Amino acid sequence: MTTQHQLQGFARPDDFYADLLAAHEGLTKSESDALNARLILLLAAQIGDGEALKDCLKRAKAVG
């Protein structure tokens, strides 16, 4: 079994969630899609590590 990477988690979860929704407020679907794409790229660059990124992709795909 592969071990999952330990995620940092959130210091202030409600604040982040509110910021995320606020960032999308008033945007059309395509503007929101573009914002999400930019956000994913920035967050991925913040993580950087290839294994951690693969792990995130796997975990995201495993749900839903």
Place this chain on the structure above:
Amino acid sequence: MSKIFETPLYPYVRSVDQDAGEPVRHPVIIVGAGPVGLAVAIDLAQQGVPVVVLDENDKVSFGSRAICFSKRTLEIMDRLGCGDAYVNKGVLWNVGKVFFGDRKVYDFNLLPEDGHKRPAFINLQQYYCELFLVERLRDLQAEGRPIEIRGNSKVSGVESRAGGCRITVATPDGPYDLACDWLIACDGAGSPVRRMMGLDFIGRVFEDNFLIADVTMKADFPTERWFWFDPPFNKGQSALLHKQPDGVWRIDLQLGWDIDKEAEKQPERVIPRLKQMLGEEVEFDLEWVSIYTFQCRRMEKFRHGRVLFAGDSAHQVSPFGARGANSGFQDAENLVWKLKLVLDGKAPESLLDSYDQERVFAADENILNSSRSTDFITPKSEISRIFRDAVLDLSETESFARPLVNSGRLSMPAVYDGSPLNGADGAELPVRTRPGAPAVDAPLAGGWLIDRLGGSFQLLGIGCKVPDSLTLCGIEVRGLGVAEPGEALAARYLGEAPQAVYLLRPDQHIAARWTGFDQDEVDKALRRALGISEQDQAGEA
């Protein structure tokens, strides 16, 4: 004045072979006088192997076609005696600009690494590339080397037999048969030899058309590479502008799949597009226009008995990254030394299977890179376009995003990791010069390392003595000692180690390396690089 590519360079001349009673047998026949066929022929002839090159026409490449030649290609050309001709004629560039929609998102300077004889790459029309090779071939002929080129000689039949091939050659005087020990098919992506042998050519089809226009600018225009994603003059597609010698600029316009090719090639359609791209005030002449499509695919195997495939006949890539002709030259250099040793009886025929293994590995790498570039340039789904556009939008202000922008990853020589020919790897020596890698150039007193390597097996001793000459397995291994390495050589070959010994193959690739000289170790690595199996060695003992 007619253009270079409209002038017969090797017109048909009746050969004495056509009047022989029986098919004349040649050791090596090469099909195709494109860049790869000519490189194979010159390399073999320089080593004294008689070669006959057959080409279906008598001219160099029609139009500019391949225009970017990499450092590795220039190093190979140095060994073939054409390096200076390429570099003297070629155009050097370092600045690139990336446009997205109607704006420039960023520019870059390649800043190539110091301490190399040759630049990262040059731009040169394929017809010059072939012309210089034909001129070299003529020089070799004048020196009495056994090399011959036959124009208007189309191979119309191939019969592969044990120990050789029988081929039929169609000429203006009618057909004749030839025999050969080895047939090298360098006859391009549509390879008639491959088709006649009924061999596969499988891969991914990209449904896309590209318009190439070569234009001569009437005024100064910067020597830069400009790449547009989704420009206003070519909505939803891409465009590339790149300089060639003689004041010619290459323009590539992606057109998509569902187009009327003939209509798109007409000047009244092309010129307004170019004016939109270059600006209304820029004056230019249209030199050559063509439309091409591409696929990413390869043969399952590049060796079929006594028939060897090299260049586009064996593998085809998208043009992004200049991985076509450049990888073809690497096929040529990989193949020739092995064939020479097999012809001389110094290596088992199975050594040629390593040509297949190493170059299939390289072709897969090239196909992977060029497919990824194509996927970035032409997104295949809504979400891939969203990500592509996000990368480009970010690239304007965020430098982290720029490495994700993929308008072609420039051809780099393959490192044959995992090749059965690779021998020992000394611990803690630099990664870039590991076994399987091509030698990395560095300055030496009074010249360049790369000029001192190649053509035979060699030992390179850095900070460590190696014999000037050793004979092992019936092969002379020359020695090159560098007692006091310069900074670049030390960084590239020693790392933290005080000394190192490298065994290099005739194609300048590294076979094995150690942190000291041990003749038994060299012998072992040489046998491995010659494809002499341990079973054979046991048999000898």
